[in-house]
Amino acid sequence: MRLLIIEDDRTIAENLYEYLESRGHQCDYADCLATASRLLDEQVFEAAVLDRNLPEGDGLALARRLRAKGNPLPLLILTARDTLEDKLLGFDAGVDDYLVKPFALQEVEARLAALARRSGARKTAGILRLGALEYDSAAKAVRFAGRALQLPPKALRLVAELLSQPNRVFSRRELEIAIWGHEQESNDNLRSVLYTLRRAVGEDAGIEVVNIHGIGYKLICR
Numbered sequence: 001m002r003l004l005i006i007e008d009d010r011t012i013a014e015n016l017y018e019y020l021e022s023r024g025h026q027c028d029y030a031d032c033l034a035t036a037s038r039l040l041d042e043q044v045f046e047a048a049v050l051d052r053n054l055p056e057g058d059g060l061a062l063a064r065r066l067r068a069k070g071n072p073l074p075l076l077i078l079t080a081r082d083t084l085e086d087k088l089l090g091f092d093a094g095v096d097d098y099l100v101k102p103f104a105l106q107e108v109e110a111r112l113a114a115l116a117r118r119s120g121a122r123k124t125a126g127i128l129r130l131g132a133l134e135y136d137s138a139a140k141a142v143r144f145a146g147r148a149l150q151l152p153p154k155a156l157r158l159v160a161e162l163l164s165q166p167n168r169v170f171s172r173r174e175l176e177i178a179i180w181g182h183e184q185e186s187n188d189n190l191r192s193v194l195y196t197l198r199r200a201v202g203e204d205a206g207i208e209v210v211n212i213h214g215i216g217y218k219l220i221c222r
Helices: 010-022 033-042 061-070 084-093 105-124 153-164 172-180 188-201
Strands: 004-006 025-029 047-050 074-079 097-100 127-130 133-136 141-144 147-149 207-212 217-220
Touching: 004 010, 004 033, 010 105, 025 033, 033 047, 033 061, 033 105, 047 153, 061 074, 061 084, 061 133, 074 105, 074 147, 084 097, 097 105, 133 153, 153 172, 153 188, 153 217, 172 188, 172 217, 188 207
Parallel strands: 004 025, 004 047, 047 074, 074 097
Antiparallel strands: 127 133, 133 141, 141 147, 207 217
């Protein structure tokens, strides 16, 4: 699994990192909310371990921001806060699991694996969502805020690719292969499909395809 460890206690973070890497997982590490947010914008993870007591505040703030954007990243809270009220606050913020410190490293891995499996099952159910935008892979249909969008096949393939990993930056090459099956000689073709999608969704929809200059494009929920 590709995992993000968000923990400001260096000893705990290193123990988690070394154990999970030794088990064959790929890990990245953030010791604050700002670094975590940047990594989540730049990379795609299958699950994240999230501490609550972080330098800028409660880790639940990050969970709320992710869920508000429609990001379904599985989140496992690791914290010393063990009251029922703390746990209920965590689940209300959108976290998927809650483990109290001290913990066994084997249990952390087992819980992360279970979260990743459930997340994979949701994705294969056929509906991809970000905010009010959704794509039904079985019906090959796109809806926004309950309204069906009439999109041509190339725009449908673009939506499906972008919604497969919201907030991930896709290169021009990746999108072109997803839409046409091969790279295009000119960027104008991709721009035309992007324009069709943007016009169908609307400028004030809160869903936007952002151009990351020199890198690619990503779908975000504002």
